[in-house]
Amino acid sequence: MLAKRIIPCLDVRDGKVVKGVQFRNHEIIGDIVPLAEQYAKAGADELVFYDITASSDARVVDKSWVSRIAQVIDIPFCVAGGIKSIEDAGRILEMGADKISINSPALNNPDLINQLHDVYGQQCVVIGIDSFYNEATDQYEVYKFTGDEARTQKSQWQTIDWIKEVQSRGAGEIVLNCMNQDGVRKGYDVKQLKAVRDICEVPLIASGGAGEIAHFTDVFQQADVDGALAASVFHKGIINIDELKAELTSNGVAMRKRHGLTAQAEGVNP
Amino acid sequence: MSVVNTSQRQKIVIVNTGCANISSVRFALERLGVEVDVSDDVNVIKSADKVFLPGVGTAAAAMASIKQKALVETLQSLTQPVLGVCLGMQLMVETSAEGGFQGTGNIDCLNLMPGHVARMESKGVRLPHMGWNTVTHNNESLFKGIPQDTYFYFVHSFAVPEYEHTLASCTYGNTFSAAINKDNFYGVQFHPERSGEAGAQLLTNFVNL
Numbered sequence: 001m002l003a004k005r006i007i008p009c010l011d012v013r014d015g016k017v018v019k020g021v022q023f024r025n026h027e028i029i030g031d032i033v034p035l036a037e038q039y040a041k042a043g044a045d046e047l048v049f050y051d052i053t054a055s056s057d058a059r060v061v062d063k064s065w066v067s068r069i070a071q072v073i074d075i076p077f078c079v080a081g082g083i084k085s086i087e088d089a090g091r092i093l094e095m096g097a098d099k100i101s102i103n104s105p106a107l108n109n110p111d112l113i114n115q116l117h118d119v120y121g122q123q124c125v126v127i128g129i130d131s132f133y134n135e136a137t138d139q140y141e142v143y144k145f146t147g148d149e150a151r152t153q154k155s156q157w158q159t160i161d162w163i164k165e166v167q168s169r170g171a172g173e174i175v176l177n178c179m180n181q182d183g184v185r186k187g188y189d190v191k192q193l194k195a196v197r198d199i200c201e202v203p204l205i206a207s208g209g210a211g212e213i214a215h216f217t218d219v220f221q222q223a224d225v226d227g228a229l230a231a232s233v234f235h236k237g238i239i240n241i242d243e244l245k246a247e248l249t250s251n252g253v254a255m256r257k258r259h260g261l262t263a264q265a266e267g268v269n270p
Numbered sequence: 271m272s273v274v275n276t277s278q279r280q281k282i283v284i285v286n287t288g289c290a291n292i293s294s295v296r297f298a299l300e301r302l303g304v305e306v307d308v309s310d311d312v313n314v315i316k317s318a319d320k321v322f323l324p325g326v327g328t329a330a331a332a333m334a335s336i337k338q339k340a341l342v343e344t345l346q347s348l349t350q351p352v353l354g355v356c357l358g359m360q361l362m363v364e365t366s367a368e369g370g371f372q373g374t375g376n377i378d379c380l381n382l383m384p385g386h387v388a389r390m391e392s393k394g395v396r397l398p399h400m401g402w403n404t405v406t407h408n409n410e411s412l413f414k415g416i417p418q419d420t421y422f423y424f425v426h427s428f429a430v431p432e433y434e435h436t437l438a439s440c441t442y443g444n445t446f447s448a449a450i451n452k453d454n455f456y457g458v459q460f461h462p463e464r465s466g467e468a469g470a471q472l473l474t475n476f477v478n479l
Binding site: 001002003004005040045046067070071072074075076093094095096098099118119120121122123124172173201202203226227256257258 | 297328461
């Protein structure tokens with residue numbers, strides 16, 4: 001049975017892992033490679049690295065850390081941030097990333113989704129969406145350039161429409177970051193994720209709001225997402241991944257178990 | 271965790287298919303302590319002890335790259351153990367239904383063994399099949415020492431149905447081939463290079479064949 005995924009997200013700036021609250025006030029958490037290794041060993045099913053400065057300041061960003069991560073970890077990982085072309089995506093994938101996630105560049109140039117699909121295949125095309133609930137209009141709005149508060153702006157899209165659009169263009173997975181919840185640890189936006197789930201036929205990853213184990217149970221049971229992404233609860237040691245998975249398993253959510261390999265595997269080929 | 275037998279130094283070659291997951295396969299083998307060459311040179315590939323055929327993307331794009339590098343006959347002539355990974359496995363059979371986004375009809379593959387790659391039945395399940403899923407197997411060769419129902423990492427929308435050359439199976443909607451084998455040719459639909467300890471064990475088993 002396909003397991004639901006627990007996905008620690010590491011926001012990267014200038015080669016360091018950082019974390020802000022609602023996209024602001026970034027503090028340095030630590031070096032990328034040892035953190036990646038630590039999460040792989042701790043039982044994470046996948047990792048996402050968001051280069052949060054890349055999309056918003058239009059410079060060439062050093063991505064050599066992608067290759068350093070690929071050398072040490074044996075679980076899949078996705079790289080997001082600053083991927084604006086087929087060539088950008090190709091470089092990241094060649095360095096060993098399994099998937100690339102695009103956000104603002106897809107809003108600026110939706111054809112990029114089709115191109116990435118055709119060249120690298122649907123399986124590695126992840127679309128990240130920053131969705132903000134506007135209380136005044138009671139609508140979910142897609143935002144871009146969220147890595148830089150000064151340049152963050154509302155796009156022309158409502159969230160549901162944009163999700164339909166990216167699927168029709170060949171997206172292989174959608175990470176929905178609910179901006180109102182991000183970094184405040186009050187729980188995922190189950191209501192929004194449920195609405196999105198109804199029209200989302202590709203894997204859907206919940207992002208923004210995880211604060212305790214019950215939040216993960218809620219989002220898997222109520223919104224039927226394929227994975228749950230979180231940052232600060234893991235970085236700050238608030239939630240232990242093994243305990244989280246044990247609790248989810250006991251609540252009937254399918255989780256990957258890591259089998260001990262049998263004695264037969266020792267000392268292969270005399 | 272077992273170790274690779276390095277007492278006899280092996281020549282391991284990853285075929286440079288021009289596809290994108292070559293680095294992750296190379297890194298996974300290097301973590302096992304073996305040396306690896308990435309090459310599209312006919313003589314280097316032919317003289318290898320073990321050959322890896324990686325691949326991500328579409329069958330159409332990958333076959334176009336292999337043809338452009340004039341490697342089809344070389345790959346068909348290999349007699350040493352060859353392991354195809356993900357799309358690399360799918361290229362081992364006769365034909366694939368995976369063209370481009372608007373692609374129709376079948377793509378000719380390498381025809382290293384019988385079989386056809388079809389789009390997975392999407393009834394009731396989401397595609398791509400992405401994530402960790404359990405594998406049942408015959409306990410031999412590639413899967414020695416790996417318990418039944420061990421989780422491996424999959425990312426794909428097309429698959430080889432279960433058939434006479436199936437070595438291991440996985441179920442997502444329907445049951446399909448998680449691994450295939452005929453003679454010296456082996457293929458795995460999942461990504462052993464991204465499947466934690468179980469994946470490392472499978473790669474070790476292959477290197478030790």
